[in-house]
Amino acid sequence: MTTTTAVVAHAADDLRVEPIAVRAPGPADAVVAIAYGGICGSDLHYWRHGAVGESVLRAPMVLGHEVAGTVTSAAADGTGPAAGTPVTVHPATREPTGVRFPENSPNLSPGVRYLGSAARFPHTEGAFAREVVLPATMLRALPAGLDLRAAALAEPASVAWHAVSQAGDLRGKRVLVVGSGPIGALAVAVAHRAGAAGIVAVDVHDKPLEIAAAVGATRVLKATDAEAIAAVDADVVIESSGHHRGLASAIAGATRGGTVVLVGMLPRGDQPVPVASAITRELRLVGSLRFNDEIDEVITALADGSLKIDPVVTHVFPVEEALTAFATAADASVSGKVLLAF
Structure with a gap:
């Protein structure tokens, strides 16, 4: 069984950097080596409170949904980026429900699952790990010249x-x-x-x-x-x-x-x-809730330099120092966006 290092929330005030099993990829899944992950307010809530609103941890869960990395194994069905492609991740997937929502606003569907979310059980595991298996449909190939550190901010x-x-x-x-x-x-x-x-x-x-x-x-x-x-x-x-x-x-x-x-x-x-x-x-x-396909426009704007966001990143910590990174991210008087380096 293959294992990787991940950042896992077990309960309130119980955050661990520990080995986890890497699940076997399905035909439509790619394997991604994560380079950077941005700590979000929801990640901080799971760490501090064991919950985000009514989304309560009922089992240990890998955190993280703001990530960028490189495809190490492409999806077997031929979809998605090839091995070696640098990518960022759209962290949402949708399941059909009987609830109405505007067709042009899939973000409003109650069937949305988001990486690193305890909204449902079993929880949707996040991507704060050195190696993750993700649906190829989540991956967005990066244009030449857009580095992985900047691409980690594509989601926020x-x-x-x-x-x-x-x-x-x-x-x-x-x-x-x-x-x-x-x-x-x-x-x-x-x-x-x-x-x-x-x-x-x-x-x-x-x-x-x-x-x-x-x-x-x-x-x-x-x-x-x-x-x-x-x-x-x-x-x-x-x-x-x-x-x-x-x-x-x-x-x-x-x-x-x-x-x-x-x-x-x-x-x-x-x-x-x-x-x-x-x-x-x-x-x-x-x-305003999350986003839809705007991530494609954001990637283009980051790549052509028209969207300048470099000053937003104030700290980068190796994954082994995740606890320090989370504490820094929780102190708005000293930090902006804090990244984990995997």
Whole structure:
């Protein structure tokens, strides 16, 4: 039996770097040697709490869904990239259900499975491992010149791209990004590429604001400066803090008739939010969940240099130092996106 080294969440505060068995590939599966993996907020929740919302760990699970690597064995059925191809990964697969959703929004299907998710049992294993077996349909070949480190950010950049696209054409628009962690910073980069006239980034910490300025923010504000945030008068607001106070700031900072895109995942249940202000100023509040095929556009934009995201990565740790990496990623005052090197 072949084994590989993986990052496995066993329970709250029980994260281990340990050997796991590599499953035998099916005819439509490829084997990928993972080079880099980005630590996501969901990975941090599984580590700290043993759960993400109602997705609770019921068994040990390999984490990770933001990865890039090289195909070492192509799918036997001839689909997907050939051996030796550098790839990034679209971490979603879909199963049919009887629930309705828009045909052009497969991300809204309740049948979606995501790598490294405990939403169902058995859990969907993630890709934080030196060697993983994945459906070839998940793999996206990388253009020449796009390195694996940058490609590890294709997934979160796609989340940001999808969120920004929810607001329509940004050319000449004033944009406000509330919450400048990795997704917020990537939203700044995407908005900058989309031709926004000015981008104001907000956060509670200095480090995320420094990163946001490096990828295209024309002005930064501390989250405590409520008066300045309200004065932004933004045509489009990207709320990526995932906190009800951030959503309140987003509503306050939007212009009359403006659009607020909610990409930060707020906790389940009722939230104390000033909705009356959104009503009286006719704001459009638009949800944003993951992404669809935007990853293909993101890969092209990363390869041609039009989407500049290098400053978002602040730390790279070898997989053996995963616990240190997770602790660093959990401290937003010192880090942006933290990568594991496999």
